[in-house]
Amino acid sequence: MSIATDTSPATGTTGSALRDRAFGNATGLACRECGHEIELGPHYACPECFGPLEVAYDFPEVTREQIEAGPRNIWRYKALLPVPDDIEQSPNMEPGYTRLLRADNLARELGLEKLWVKDDSTNPTNSFKDRVVACALSAATEFHSKVFACPSTGNLANAVAAAGARAGIKTVVFIPANLEKPKQVNSAVYTENLVAVNGNYDDVNRLASEIAGEEEGWAFVNVNVRPYYAEGSKTLGYEIAEQLGWRLPDQIVIPVASGSQLTKVHKAFQELIKLGLVEDKPYKVYGAQATGCSPVSVAYKAGIDAIRPVKPDTIAKSLAIGNPADGIYVLDICRETGGAVEDITDDQVREAIVLLARTEGIFTETAGGTTVGVLKKLVETGQLDTSLETVVINTGHGLKTLDAVSDLVGAAATIEPSYAAFTASGII
Numbered sequence: 001m002s003i004a005t006d007t008s009p010a011t012g013t014t015g016s017a018l019r020d021r022a023f024g025n026a027t028g029l030a031c032r033e034c035g036h037e038i039e040l041g042p043h044y045a046c047p048e049c050f051g052p053l054e055v056a057y058d059f060p061e062v063t064r065e066q067i068e069a070g071p072r073n074i075w076r077y078k079a080l081l082p083v084p085d086d087i088e089q090s091p092n093m094e095p096g097y098t099r100l101l102r103a104d105n106l107a108r109e110l111g112l113e114k115l116w117v118k119d120d121s122t123n124p125t126n127s128f129k130d131r132v133v134a135c136a137l138s139a140a141t142e143f144h145s146k147v148f149a150c151p152s153t154g155n156l157a158n159a160v161a162a163a164g165a166r167a168g169i170k171t172v173v174f175i176p177a178n179l180e181k182p183k184q185v186n187s188a189v190y191t192e193n194l195v196a197v198n199g200n201y202d203d204v205n206r207l208a209s210e211i212a213g214e215e216e217g218w219a220f221v222n223v224n225v226r227p228y229y230a231e232g233s234k235t236l237g238y239e240i241a242e243q244l245g246w247r248l249p250d251q252i253v254i255p256v257a258s259g260s261q262l263t264k265v266h267k268a269f270q271e272l273i274k275l276g277l278v279e280d281k282p283y284k285v286y287g288a289q290a291t292g293c294s295p296v297s298v299a300y301k302a303g304i305d306a307i308r309p310v311k312p313d314t315i316a317k318s319l320a321i322g323n324p325a326d327g328i329y330v331l332d333i334c335r336e337t338g339g340a341v342e343d344i345t346d347d348q349v350r351e352a353i354v355l356l357a358r359t360e361g362i363f364t365e366t367a368g369g370t371t372v373g374v375l376k377k378l379v380e381t382g383q384l385d386t387s388l389e390t391v392v393i394n395t396g397h398g399l400k401t402l403d404a405v406s407d408l409v410g411a412a413a414t415i416e417p418s419y420a421a422f423t424a425s426g427i428i
Helices: 015-022 064-068 074-080 104-110 129-142 155-167 181-188 201-214 226-231 234-243 260-274 295-302 327-337 346-360 366-380 398-404 419-424
Strands: 026-031 053-058 100-102 115-119 147-151 170-176 194-197 218-220 251-255 284-290 340-344 390-394
Touching (some): 053 226, 064 074, 100 234, 104 115, 104 366, 115 234, 129 218, 129 226, 147 155, 147 201, 155 181, 170 181, 170 201, 194 201, 201 218, 234 260, 251 260, 260 284, 284 327, 327 340, 340 366, 346 366, 346 398, 366 398
Parallel strands (some): 115 390, 147 170, 147 218, 170 194, 251 390, 284 340
Antiparallel strands (some): 100 115
């Protein structure tokens, strides 16, 4: 069964040889625009039309039992990823198989009948980025890269630095200089090569692309090995379906930065259907953005296909990509499935962080606050069916963005150490 996914320029090693050694059931890279295929390699742009590449596969028969017998991390799905059969034996962070929590308290608060939170804050560096980095590292190892690098809004830098340290490869991570301090520390503790750039993420990304074109042996996870990196997001979709008892949810709300995560979760659902691992059924996909960086939401509401780049201005820095690479594909998926793309203000992001924490005991960062806040708005505006089973994705831990809610929460009272003072405080 041949199913396409992401791509990248030739290295002198043939695609068939690369496949035999390290890429499992992947057969090549296919252009998402014109369909042109090239051999596996560190390439990301189609040589014919310059469209984005994705990995193409020839999947064997895969059973639920085979997957369930695998390790409790993303490598249980290795047959569906561009990685070698012995991937779990290499030093890696073993991300994935995070909890899917029934969120009854939040559901009651919002007026939903059945709600789940896919909580990826429990990954090794406390965000979903550990998934994509694991796949990128596998490709970088096969390409004999000497430097493992990335431009990042924070979580990716954390994941790359940690994974590189575990694998024993030099890491260099580039971030906007105004990034939240906890995310800077979370990267610098793993690598001495944290580079702060005066500019926003799009400026950092342009610099990384320039370096990738000039320096040999550098694997930028979301630039020249992006097709392999992006495939890691599929594991979110696989896990959700498996944890629901091998079925798809009716509705899912996913944060949108570059848009890659949303497109790959949808791709995962489609692969599971084609492989006969889940029943084919309709489902709606919704994208979530912060108003201060919402180019996809703006295009969706305007009914247009073009994404107009914006200069980010939001506390949701992990979603602050003003020129999202997969934005047009997000529009296609949300429209085709009957979903939507919505955005909320920074104040609504903060309120949603507290709401999730006080209803379900999950402390999310600003990206998760954006997703939960958009879920709330979708309900209030009637864009989401409250009677259908819904999943919302939490991509990171709130300890990374403490400043976002530090002014909203705090001590209920400051009292003297006596019972009388306690009773007088009005706490009970």
